[in-house]
Amino acid sequence: MRIFNRLLMALVFAALTVIGAFAAIYAFNLFGYRLSELPLSGRVGNTPFYSGLKNFVGAVTSGALSSLEIAILVVVAVVGLILLLAELKPPRPRHVRLGKRGTAATRRAVRGEAIAAARQTPNVLWSSARVKARRRPGAKVRLKAGVRSGEDLSAARSELRDRVSGHLERKGIPLRKLKVKVVEAEGRQAGRRVR
Amino acid sequence: MRLAATIAVAALATEGVSRLGSGIYAEAATYGAGEKVEGVVVKPGEVEVHVVLSYPLLAPVPELAEEVKQNVNPLAKGREVMVVVEDIEVGRG
Numbered sequence: 001m002r003i004f005n006r007l008l009m010a011l012v013f014a015a016l017t018v019i020g021a022f023a024a025i026y027a028f029n030l031f032g033y034r035l036s037e038l039p040l041s042g043r044v045g046n047t048p049f050y051s052g053l054k055n056f057v058g059a060v061t062s063g064a065l066s067s068l069e070i071a072i073l074v075v076v077a078v079v080g081l082i083l084l085l086a087e088l089k090p091p092r093p094r095h096v097r098l099g100k101r102g103t104a105a106t107r108r109a110v111r112g113e114a115i116a117a118a119r120q121t122p123n124v125l126w127s128s129a130r131v132k133a134r135r136r137p138g139a140k141v142r143l144k145a146g147v148r149s150g151e152d153l154s155a156a157r158s159e160l161r162d163r164v165s166g167h168l169e170r171k172g173i174p175l176r177k178l179k180v181k182v183v184e185a186e187g188r189q190a191g192r193r194v195r
Numbered sequence: 196m197r198l199a200a201t202i203a204v205a206a207l208a209t210e211g212v213s214r215l216g217s218g219i220y221a222e223a224a225t226y227g228a229g230e231k232v233e234g235v236v237v238k239p240g241e242v243e244v245h246v247v248l249s250y251p252l253l254a255p256v257p258e259l260a261e262e263v264k265q266n267v268n269p270l271a272k273g274r275e276v277m278v279v280v281e282d283i284e285v286g287r288g
Contacts, residue, residue: 029277074212085200095279098256098257098260098280100260100261100264102205102264102277102278103257103260103261103264103273103277103280104277104279104280105221105256105260105279105281106216106280106281106282108282109281109283112282112283126256146286170255170284171252171256172256172257173256173257174257
């Protein structure tokens with residue numbers, strides 16, 4: 001279904017590009033083509049849709065669009081672009097690949113290990129982690145931890161980084177990227193007893 | 196269904212495996228008439244085995260997953276085997 005959607009989107013995008021190019025050529029009187037000479041006549045030319053379209057195109061070329069119409073056109077264009085990019089972007093795998101083909105770990109398992117390592121670090125009162133799987137083996141881990149106020153934050157960050165990466169390495173969980181954020185926390189925020 | 200049950204037994208027999216996982220967002224199971232095998236999803240060309248490992252780990256996680264895969268592979272009847280480590284837990288196995 002995804003492949004079908006992509007092909008469909010590619011065709012729609014190609015059609016819109018061609019139509020857009022023609023519209024620009026006719027609207028700005030390029031290469032001798034004029035809007036008034038559009039090859040539409042007879043039954044098509046007499047329909048309300050055509051006359052409405054002609055009025056609209058006339059308003060576009062003369063710059064007489066209302067602010068509401070401009071806003072609607074911008075929203076439609078932005079939504080279309082977002083949908084197109086979202087569809088073209090390949091999906092991220094659900095699980096973290098462990099290196100060898102056919103083996104993976106859930107993000108929850110990796111998160112649990114990262115948090116366990118962070119909680120063994122001195123002065124860390126609480127920690128949380130977000131794990132993203134990558135197409136290649138390895139996980140991207142974002143760790144956030146709270147340390148006692150007054151602690152050296154950069155030293156704590158460095159120690160946390162070493163502990164978490166070392167712990168995951170010992171467990172054999174490949175780490176692609178580790179981001180550590182350390183903030184000062186109050187004692188009552190602790191996830192464990194503060195001595 | 197029998198294939199899923201056989202694979203489940205083989206996966207559970209691997210040292211270091213505490214139990215079979217049941218999936219996180221959707222249930223990982225193979226369904227039959229009035230019964231199901233949790234932790235094994237048999238698809239036309241693939242078998243997905245969800246395992247929970249037990250602490251202390253006998254080997255690094257990828258090695259244990261590979262061991263499960265080696266145990267399951269001969270039973271999968273040509274299907275590709277995917278081993279998913281769902282969690283690592285203490286106190287069981």
